[in-house]
Amino acid sequence: MRHGYTLAYPQVLHKLYTGLSLLTGHPYSRILGETTMTTTKELWENALVELELSISKPNFNTWFKDTHIVRIEDGTISLGVPSQFARDWLSTKFHKDIVRSLRGLSDSVRAVEYVISRGPRRGAEEARVVPAAPSELPLESVHAKSNLNPRFTFSNLVVGPFNELAHAAAQAVIRRPGGAYNPLLVYGPTGLGKTHLVQAIGNHFRINAPERKVFYCTSEKFSMDYVSALQGGGEKIQHFKEKYRQYDLLIMDDVQFLAGREKIKEEFFHLFNFLHDSNKQLVFSCDQHPNVIQNLEDRIKSRFAGGMIISVTPPDHESRLAIVRSKAAMHNVIFPDEVLEYLASTIEGNVRELEGALNLLLIQLDARGESLTVNDARALLRSAGGANKKSISIPEVVKTVAHFYGIPEESIYEKTRRKEVVRPRQIIMFLLREDFKISFPTIGEKLGGRDHTTVIHSCDKIRGDVLNDSVLNQDLHQIRLMLK
Amino acid sequence: MKFETNIEQLRSASGISARFAERRANLPVLGSILIAAEGGRLVLRATNLECGVEISVPAKIGVEGVVAVPAPIFAGFLNSAHGKNISAVLEGGVLLLKTERAAASIKTIPHDDFPNLPRVSAERSFSIKAADLQRVLRSVVQCASTSTVKPELQSVLLFGDVGKLVAAATDSFRLAEKSVPRRGSSVVSPLLLPARNAAELLRLLEGVKGDVELYYNDNQLSAQLEDIYYTSRLIDGAFPNYQQIVPKTFATEAVVLREDFSSALKSLAIFSDKFLQVSLAVEPSKKALLLSARNPDVGEQTSTVVATIQGEAVALSFNNRYLADGLSSIVGESVRLYSNGPGKALLIKDAADESFFYLAMPMNR
Numbered sequence A: 001m002r003h004g005y006t007l008a009y010p011q012v013l014h015k016l017y018t019g020l021s022l023l024t025g026h027p028y029s030r031i032l033g034e035t036t037m038t039t040t041k042e043l044w045e046n047a048l049v050e051l052e053l054s055i056s057k058p059n060f061n062t063w064f065k066d067t068h069i070v071r072i073e074d075g076t077i078s079l080g081v082p083s084q085f086a087r088d089w090l091s092t093k094f095h096k097d098i099v100r101s102l103r104g105l106s107d108s109v110r111a112v113e114y115v116i117s118r119g120p121r122r123g124a125e126e127a128r129v130v131p132a133a134p135s136e137l138p139l140e141s142v143h144a145k146s147n148l149n150p151r152f153t154f155s156n157l158v159v160g161p162f163n164e165l166a167h168a169a170a171q172a173v174i175r176r177p178g179g180a181y182n183p184l185l186v187y188g189p190t191g192l193g194k195t196h197l198v199q200a201i202g203n204h205f206r207i208n209a210p211e212r213k214v215f216y217c218t219s220e221k222f223s224m225d226y227v228s229a230l231q232g233g234g235e236k237i238q239h240f241k242e243k244y245r246q247y248d249l250l251i252m253d254d255v256q257f258l259a260g261r262e263k264i265k266e267e268f269f270h271l272f273n274f275l276h277d278s279n280k281q282l283v284f285s286c287d288q289h290p291n292v293i294q295n296l297e298d299r300i301k302s303r304f305a306g307g308m309i310i311s312v313t314p315p316d317h318e319s320r321l322a323i324v325r326s327k328a329a330m331h332n333v334i335f336p337d338e339v340l341e342y343l344a345s346t347i348e349g350n351v352r353e354l355e356g357a358l359n360l361l362l363i364q365l366d367a368r369g370e371s372l373t374v375n376d377a378r379a380l381l382r383s384a385g386g387a388n389k390k391s392i393s394i395p396e397v398v399k400t401v402a403h404f405y406g407i408p409e410e411s412i413y414e415k416t417r418r419k420e421v422v423r424p425r426q427i428i429m430f431l432l433r434e435d436f437k438i439s440f441p442t443i444g445e446k447l448g449g450r451d452h453t454t455v456i457h458s459c460d461k462i463r464g465d466v467l468n469d470s471v472l473n474q475d476l477h478q479i480r481l482m483l484k
Numbered sequence B: 001m002k003f004e005t006n007i008e009q010l011r012s013a014s015g016i017s018a019r020f021a022e023r024r025a026n027l028p029v030l031g032s033i034l035i036a037a038e039g040g041r042l043v044l045r046a047t048n049l050e051c052g053v054e055i056s057v058p059a060k061i062g063v064e065g066v067v068a069v070p071a072p073i074f075a076g077f078l079n080s081a082h083g084k085n086i087s088a089v090l091e092g093g094v095l096l097l098k099t100e101r102a103a104a105s106i107k108t109i110p111h112d113d114f115p116n117l118p119r120v121s122a123e124r125s126f127s128i129k130a131a132d133l134q135r136v137l138r139s140v141v142q143c144a145s146t147s148t149v150k151p152e153l154q155s156v157l158l159f160g161d162v163g164k165l166v167a168a169a170t171d172s173f174r175l176a177e178k179s180v181p182r183r184g185s186s187v188v189s190p191l192l193l194p195a196r197n198a199a200e201l202l203r204l205l206e207g208v209k210g211d212v213e214l215y216y217n218d219n220q221l222s223a224q225l226e227d228i229y230y231t232s233r234l235i236d237g238a239f240p241n242y243q244q245i246v247p248k249t250f251a252t253e254a255v256v257l258r259e260d261f262s263s264a265l266k267s268l269a270i271f272s273d274k275f276l277q278v279s280l281a282v283e284p285s286k287k288a289l290l291l292s293a294r295n296p297d298v299g300e301q302t303s304t305v306v307a308t309i310q311g312e313a314v315a316l317s318f319n320n321r322y323l324a325d326g327l328s329s330i331v332g333e334s335v336r337l338y339s340n341g342p343g344k345a346l347l348i349k350d351a352a353d354e355s356f357f358y359l360a361m362p363m364n365r
Helices: A002-008 A010-024 A028-033 A039-054 A057-063 A084-105 A124-128 A140-146 A164-175 A194-208 A219-232 A234-245 A262-277 A298-305 A317-330 A337-346 A351-368 A374-383 A394-405 A409-413 A419-434 A440-446 A452-468 A470-483 B007-020 B071-079 B130-143 B195-205 B258-269 B320-328
Strands: A068-073 A076-081 A111-116 A184-187 A214-218 A249-253 A281-286 A308-311 B002-006 B032-038 B041-047 B051-058 B060-063 B065-070 B085-091 B094-098 B103-107 B125-129 B155-161 B164-170 B174-181 B188-194 B211-216 B220-225 B228-233 B252-257 B277-283 B288-295 B299-311 B314-319 B334-339 B346-350 B353-360
Touching: A039 A057, A039 A068, A039 A084, A057 A084, A076 A084, A084 A111, A140 A214, A164 A184, A164 A194, A164 A308, A184 A194, A194 A214, A194 A249, A194 A281, A214 A219, A219 A234, A219 A249, A219 A262, A234 A262, A262 A281, A262 A298, A317 A337, A317 A351, A337 A351, A337 A374, A351 A374, A394 A409, A394 A419, A394 A470, A409 A419, A419 A440, A419 A452, A419 A470, A440 A452, A452 A470, B002 B007, B002 B051, B007 B032, B007 B041, B007 B051, B007 B071, B007 B085, B007 B195, B032 B060, B032 B071, B051 B195, B065 B071, B065 B103, B071 B103, B125 B130, B130 B155, B130 B164, B130 B174, B130 B195, B130 B211, B130 B320, B155 B195, B174 B320, B188 B195, B188 B228, B195 B220, B195 B228, B252 B258, B258 B277, B258 B288, B258 B299, B258 B320, B258 B334, B277 B299, B277 B320, B314 B320, B320 B346, B320 B353
Parallel strands: A076 A111, A184 A281, A184 A308, A214 A249, A249 A281
Antiparallel strands: A068 A076, B002 B060, B002 B085, B032 B041, B032 B065, B041 B051, B051 B228, B085 B094, B094 B103, B125 B211, B155 B164, B155 B188, B164 B174, B174 B353, B211 B220, B220 B228, B252 B299, B252 B334, B277 B288, B277 B314, B288 B299, B334 B346, B346 B353
8 A cells, every 4th residue: 555655646645744744743754654554543644634624734733743543442533632731622622623534534433532642652662661760871971981882782783684693692792791602703794784783782781781891992993002002111001901901891893903913912812811711791893704814823713712703694685674774764764665675675785885875865865855766766876886787698697507507508498397407497587587677578588488477487486485495595695696 | 801900910920821821832822821801800821731820810800801912922011010000901802901101002812722721620639738849849850851752751750658748850860859748648649740840830839828739630730829720731651660779778878067068069060070070089087078070171179078987988970960959959957978889879868857868870980
């Protein structure tokens, strides 16, 4: 419903949503964003649109702000209103209008009653969460002490299959600091949220155990500190050692940069031993498995191995979708689902690229002031070179896949139904359709004159198998890399 | 509409009403005072939909009627009006006011849209001395949070046990609780009164003598204070269960003279940095509290406050204002400070009075 809606009446919807956001106090995006619009919600929103026409704007904004339908029972609608003021006023002044507009939209409405309720915006659970009692002071300097960026928290970390192990390990570290996995080392290519994850551990500590000292630094910062301590001489070196040895949780990012710096490695080694021996938690991130880092001594490698080494991989499609969604929500903007879907499916791998592409759309949205469609997004990303899928010839795909499975290229075009050929052929069809958006009939024609229904079947088959077959998944990943 | 009344009384009534009118009203009528002339009195009403007030003023009514006038204009004119009496006539949408020396005409606002003030049934109510209610609110209201993130912290918690009324407020960095005696054994369920509305109630209570009767339901609290009817929205939420974070055992306990401590803090405030940081060291060996504040741009100051100390030495630093606020609610001569060391809240109490306590979190260093 919502898709057709968005596409069919963008202007009308835009106006409606702007109006709604003004009157309900929800940000525009928030309204757009509730993709699981329940029917009661839609009902009330439609009623509001009607009511707005018959009531003066100030009156409407004052009295219908923060109203919502709490429940519908036996034709009786319970309307949630923010205060007794509103209840008294709505029921005496606007009752007729409200009932009329609701009846106009739904025949089953028999009566309307008013209840005082704060509304879904400040969800009941949220309001009832008893906050931890006074625990911290709002001082910027506190954050400066830990060097953590408060933006990185677990609550805004998207957890998916690609990082769920790392996330679980982080949770274990939080529960039993110094005991569970010490050190915890998270490795993986750039832009996959390693820094976010390790900082989230630190932020969790900072908030929930303010008496514990947390420090986050990059290995670069550590090196710089050490060098300047060396330059300062005896007292400074002592100070440096004491500084790093005081922490209950030390987080060091990008430890691969330690490689090759002899003195710094040695200092790191001693620091590591000291903290580890006193059961202080250590958390590291690295861009590759420590064992494959050159110029890193075995004694350090083995110390990393003594804790938990865990990888984050590029996010899968669902996770990418969740990531763009949450990033968009952070900017208080919600794009139509198709746009997000498009982003998630075209930009693979790096989360940072995903963020970049999203930023591009955000700027465009700002400039235009109206919502973007998939085509807009496609055009934008293409012009910015974001989604640079190079055009590829069908024979090239065939060649790559055939080569990958070790079968002759010609066999793909032949009418054979041998198992070792059928599967690769299906994969080719799938790839041509999914990645290169070639039409079903064209694919059929080019692959030895097959019917387009055969192609559709093949694509569906692979799409289904991908979900359960991890070998197939890996194969696809490999092939896609080769095609790039 | 036509009436004549005492300037003094109308001035005070309009001054109070104007505070309750909405300043930047979406609905123009909410920025006005509704004046109803009927049955030998004027009734002034104003509300911002958060809280509202209705004040009656005795008057000689010539012709009955209702009118809404912009609050700042009406109150402003009366503020500087001289003489004893003021007369008013409504002529074609304009209210003509006349005093001994001045005459004014104020354009009125259509009043059809002026809301009724919610009435609260007398089912659940309690009565308390006005002075006690004032005391209990004043002791805690400054601790309420100003951030809108958590509405329950933006409010003052009120609840009644047998024979007492308790108020508490916290912004999660400090917390104050005060209890006052109350007749009657009814239990008052926890009420979350928005702090801003509580502050208005406090101002209304000034000068009120005798008892106040408060009525409440789940959403609204009302009070009749002599000629003034006051009503406020209540916040739907749960106040943090703060009792459990009040420490019961202490590593350090110090007793100081309130006046000494408070004047030391006042003077240290001059030297505080932008975080108003003041360091407090409890020194059993010196039998003193050592206080110091340092601002790199200004200089520094240390002061010593004589103290009776039990337990260990401890050094903490605080936001100066958080400590001063706590002391300002204490009336007794001496103050007890309880600490459990760095990172733990400092408990402040009146040495002779158990009805008040104040918790302040130290700064993380």
